[in-house]
């Protein structure tokens with residue numbers, strides 16, 4: 001089964017000594033509006049995944065990033081979101097710009113990297129295993 005490829009970033013305050021994750025609240029479609037996610041989007045035809053992540057973060061948040069390790073999911077396309085889409089996610093640190101809600105989001109939040117703080121956000125349900133993997137990888141020092 002070929003999944004539509006989505007790419008996204010788990011943006012940390014620091015790749016070397018992470019303490020916070022940048023979460024973004026979606027504005028559309030109605031079914032997902034108000035839910036929190038990893039900023040990112042659909043890969044364009046012919047684009048490689050890392051370039052896609054960088055493009056999406058520039059468009060949506062107005063930032064440039066340094067990419068760290070991938071947050072590996074269970075399939076080659078990353079984390080299965082639904083019957084037709086899967087998402088690869090990379091750790092990232094902002095190298096230029098201040099994140100802003102330029103496109104697709106109405107709120108951004110720097111959240112402490114602990115279970116309780118992350119659980120206060122209403123995440124897209126498909127993202128919950130990814131949130132746990134992000135936490136586990138940061139605790140294991142596997143972000144870069």
Ligand SMILES: Nc1nc2c([nH]c(=O)n2[C@H]2C[C@H](O)[C@@H](COP(=O)(O)OP(=O)(O)OP(=O)(O)O)O2)c(=O)[nH]1
Nearest residue numbers: 006008037038039040041042081085104124126127
């Ligand atoms: N970016 C992102 N999308 C997610 C996450 N979790 C999740 O289920 N999705 C879904 C929502 C969408 O159906 C799809 C991503 O598409 P998108 O609408 O963000 O893509 P895009 O920015 O390229 O937008 P567009 O061209 O369709 O306007 O993946 C997540 O954490 N981040």
